[in-house]
Amino acid sequence: MAKGNFFRANKRYHRVFWPLMAAYVALCFGGSYVINQGWVSGTVATAAIAIAVAAPIIGVFLVMLRLVEETDEYTRLRQLKSMVQGALFTISVAVVIGFLQLFEVVGQFWTFWFGPIFFVAWGLAQLRHHFWGKTV
Amino acid sequence: MKNQLRLLRTERGWSQAALAERLGVSRQSVNAIETGKYDPSLPLAFAIARLFELKIEEIFEDESGEEALAAE
């Protein structure tokens, strides 16, 4: 496949992204249901389900990184930058909450929340370009 | 993208680091361009052309154009 083709790269991305999202939603509800019904017990089996639910998200990251490689150079830089800004925000929040935990200011924190935090920060970083003109 | 950068550089007896210094980029950048792993932006390509007093087309060879023609 020719590198640097925005449209073809996008097509290849969406062809994998949407099935992965559908799988995520199905696994998310299915996994929770199976566990709540008590059909599955035991640490290993439950852990396997948890990892299975997380797997499509990891797949999304892989396909996103592939998109970044395959798309045109301008889009590549833009996408990388917004991912970096999203990651920077997420890691900053994690470090803050981490130290607050170490110093016993906050108790248990659901690790899961850093997922949505990252995706929202990433999305906002992408939108930022639409509000403040000149990018990259 | 094929290019004559390594040839032009060695003709002048410059190391990759010396060329990098002149262009204000890292040595790895020069290496990546020479080995065809990285295509420079227009500003950097112009800076390279200026340095060697050549035209961009005399340094860089547009292979993808030929591929596209061959594909048609």
Add this chain to the structure above:
Amino acid sequence: MSQRYGFKEARKRYNRIAGPLMAVYAVLCLGGSALWAFLDVDVKFTSAILALAICAPVIAVLIAKLRYFEETDEYTRLRQLRAFALAGAVTVSAVFIVGFLQLFDVVGQVPVFLFGPLFFLVYGLATCTGRWFGKTV
């Protein structure tokens, strides 16, 4: 994007900020933890101030990195951005795995702090082995 500084100048500007910040972090980390342990700080407000003070240099280093990415040459920029994005992707992947393990009661409390070192570890490895994934650059 025009390049305001060359590779060397950009690196110098980054090191000039990151070096002192790292030193401040080390001092705050050791000093703050010692202070917190030995003074037996039980006031949440004081603990929070200490925690935030230790975080500040870490976040400042991250922001200095962002500036460095803007200022350095285009090839280094792409390599660094890619390594940073990869580290972010790996860290958030770990977040999802640990997150669901928590939601499904497989693991209990996990110190959130650990995602910091994980991120920097992956980032460091990715900058060293720049061509792990993808072909160009």
